[in-house]
Amino acid sequence: MIRLFHVSKFYGRCSALHDVTFHIDKGEKVILAGPSGAGKTTLLRVIFGAEVPDEGQILVQNRNVARLRGVDIPYLRRTMGFVPQNFQLLPQKTVYDNVVLPLIIQGVKRREARKRVGASLKAVGVEHKQAVRAGALSAGEQQRVCIARAIVNRPVLLLADEPTGNLDEALADEIAALLRTIHAQGTTVLLATHNQRVMAQMQGRVLHLRAGRIVSDSDARAGAA
Numbered sequence: 279m280i281r282l283f284h285v286s287k288f289y290g291r292c293s294a295l296h297d298v299t300f301h302i303d304k305g306e307k308v309i310l311a312g313p314s315g316a317g318k319t320t321l322l323r324v325i326f327g328a329e330v331p332d333e334g335q336i337l338v339q340n341r342n343v344a345r346l347r348g349v350d351i352p353y354l355r356r357t358m359g360f361v362p363q364n365f366q367l368l369p370q371k372t373v374y375d376n377v378v379l380p381l382i383i384q385g386v387k388r389r390e391a392r393k394r395v396g397a398s399l400k401a402v403g404v405e406h407k408q409a410v411r412a413g414a415l416s417a418g419e420q421q422r423v424c425i426a427r428a429i430v431n432r433p434v435l436l437l438a439d440e441p442t443g444n445l446d447e448a449l450a451d452e453i454a455a456l457l458r459t460i461h462a463q464g465t466t467v468l469l470a471t472h473n474q475r476v477m478a479q480m481q482g483r484v485l486h487l488r489a490g491r492i493v494s495d496s497d498a499r500a501g502a503a
């Protein structure tokens with residue numbers, strides 16, 4: 279599903295990722311742990327094709343992300359859902375409009391789009407908020423809407439960046455449960471978090487990142503690629 283070979287990414291003299299090699303199989307549930315600044319967001323962004331690594335190779339479903347030309351990137355992204363670290367919803371638009379956006383970009387027909395948006399809002403438990411402005415929602419609701427937007431494409435791979443970052447414990451627990459359900463339904467999940475509680479609840483393989491390097495991998499095949 280995802281293979282990284284000796285991936286490095288530099289920002290000036292700062293090495294955000296340093297010689298990162300690992301692979302994730304289809305159907306896995308992986309937690310990307312590590313302190314602030316460890317490179318978690320950068321790693322998710324290079325997998326999503328939103329950043330280009332300076333060294334190394336990244337294969338997502340056997341396609342070399344770094345080598346994809348402009349028009350191929352949207353095709354690859356359609357197979358992935360990304361929940362960004364900050365909500366990044368359009369606050370003036372309704373919940374429906376926010377979630378339908380990826381489908382409009384893909385040219386999905388309106389009736390089909392409505393069906394899919396309804397289903398993904400239902401999956402995250404905020405279907406009753408469809409017509410509400412995103413900016414008027416609580417933090418937990420906004421986070422759910424971000425997850426709905428990320429799964430509306432029915433991605434095979436869900437990348438979630440600190441999706442519980444701004445939430446209290448009870449809400450964080452709910453989001454963790456939601457991600458477990460999405461995983462149980464067949465989606466490969468890669469979740470970046472430094473929340474110990476969420477890590478414990480997710481009960482997945484843990485990849486530990488520190489200063490841009492993988493320092494441990496709870497998977498027995500650590501380092502294999």
Ligand SMILES: Nc1ncnc2c1ncn2[C@@H]1O[C@H](COP(=O)(O)OP(=O)(O)OP(=O)(O)O)[C@@H](O)[C@H]1O
Nearest residue numbers: 289292293294312313314315316317318319320321
């Ligand atoms: N666009 C950028 N320009 C310059 N430096 C950057 C940029 N993005 C990230 N960095 C640096 O790369 C390192 C890794 O950042 P990253 O955002 O990936 O960390 P993180 O593990 O997601 O941290 P957090 O838990 O705080 O979200 C940091 O030192 C950061 O300052």
Ligand SMILES: [Mg+2]
Nearest residue numbers: 318319363439
């Ligand atoms: Mg981050």
